[in-house]
Amino acid sequence: MDRRQRYREQTRQEVKRIALEQLAEHGIAGISVNAIGKRLGVTGPAIYRYFANRDALLTELIADGYHGLADTLEAAIDPAAPPAERTRAVATALRDWAVAVPHRYLLLFGTPIPGYQAPAHTLDAANRAMTALLATAPPDPGPTTVAEPLYGQLSEWGEQLGHNHLTQRQQHWGMTVWSRLHGVLSLEVAGQFSLTGLDPGLLYRAEVEALIAWWE
Structure with a gap:
């Protein structure tokens, strides 16, 4: 250079x-x-x-944010650890990152930016973080009674993102973890627990343990 x-x-x-x-x-x-x-x-x-314009700047900030988050989650994974420990480690790393840089968390997971359409490469960056989370999925224990239409959609989603090596139940678990942990984190980062008297860290850890028990 x-x-x-x-x-x-x-x-x-x-x-x-x-x-x-x-x-x-x-x-x-x-x-x-x-x-x-x-x-x-x-x-x-x-x-x-x-x-090129303000949107191009936002796009780079978003991509950088996703890659930074993915780096954090990937570094937390010990491939030799049991699935439950991997889940706890990645979930802890996710919350630590969100609490440390709430403005970056909200840029990625907060209210959509009016008029802004994220380019495809930002989705690739986001997929790195999801892949790290899915790496904590336990072995599939067998058949489930979940509605067939959902599993069909999960298969399509997994194929688009290159996660089709996972079973539909593992994909379902990953999406459930993503939805529920971000639900708690989004409320915490936005300060919504301030008047409840609840410790959001304790609530978050309880949610992690409930997700680990999801397979039982």
């Missing part, structure tokens, strides 16, 4: 760093290309030399 390329990449990283600061302070609506340009000592339009 020559000096010009290094400068370009350094500037791009600086733009994203400032955008994340804006996100943490004011939410998605607070990400301002003009304000970023002012911080860097250039005009707002000059930022478009590095990102």
Whole structure:
């Protein structure tokens, strides 16, 4: 990489760093290309030399967020550990990440951004995090009575994302874990437990144990 390329990449990283600061302070609506340009000592339009538009900047922040989350979850997995321990480890890593960077969590899992359509490669990044979660799935214990239409949809979903090596019941378990853990986390990160007197960490751990018992 020559000096010009290094400068370009350094500037791009600086733009994203400032955008994340804006996100943490004011939410998605607070990400301002003009304000970023002012911080860097250039005009707002000059930022478009590095990102085609504001949506392109958001796309990179989203992809970076998913990859960062996936790195965290993958690092938590011990392939030699029993399934229950893998589930606890990944669930703990998920919550730790969400609580540490709530603005990044809400960028990925909060309210959809009006008018924004995520490109396909951000879905690929999101799939890394889901794959890490599915890696904790226990062995399939056998037949189930779950409605056939759901399992048909799970098969299609698994095939699209490359998870078709898992059984439908394992895919169902993974989607259940994803839905229920994010349900608790989204409420916690948004501060919805503040008036309940409940410790969201205890509630989250209880949910993890209930999901582990899902197979019994």
